[in-house]
Amino acid sequence: MSAKLTTRQVGDVTVVDVAGKITLGEGASALRTTLRDLAANGHKKLLLNLAEVSYIDSSGIGELVSAFTTVANQGGAVKLLNLTKRVQDLLQITKLYTVFDVFDDEPAGVRSFA
């Protein structure tokens, strides 16, 4: 399954439901385009729901970091929701757990932007 991204608004927080394979090529490009468009359109509170991500590589992880820095530089924040064990493993190995705020409960994630 290739990547599928769906965006929804919860108050002033934009939740991006990410599903499928986020790897170099189509998947990572789709994630990059979606997040850049959101940032360019002034969406500064992004909560990425990664529950349905089946596979992510260093390129996909790189897109998450890139979005984090881009949005942070604009005064916003990118936070992560519902990490699978595979994504958790990669964030631990790369120590990115120390960078991202991570939630396993959507309302709590949304409230954290207040």
Add this chain to the structure above:
Amino acid sequence: MVSAPEPGGVDEAMEEHTLQVEYESALESVDSAEEAVLREAEPLGFDEEERHRIGIAVRECMVNAVVHGNRYNAKKKVWLQVQRTPDHITIRIEDEGDGFDPAAVPDPCAGENIYRQSGRGVMMMQAFMDEFAISPRVPRGTQVKMVKYKTDR
């Protein structure tokens, strides 16, 4: 007449086997190599998470070979060799690039490097495989050797 062992069966796991494939310097080769390695690893009975880790390591290595080594040059090839024994699998991936000094890769976890978009592939391969080594390839390029052992050895 000797009957062939059942695919994926115990008999097949006991046989040593070597697969060698030559790939084009294209992103499609990354998927192909990952699938080929996982097929070869099948008889060893790795669990789902170990298979995923082997797959990621192969993917990262192939991306480095195709993108950073051969730089998508259609005249250059990537070679995959997979050797399977009853208790481990050895994967070698070689490219024809300008070479690669792993010591020159900044620690992706150190200080401001953590905010860099790239540079995490080698760390992931090291974390996911039991043995990992990078060396120059003769006459040119880079070769990577990765080994994964069965966990119940």
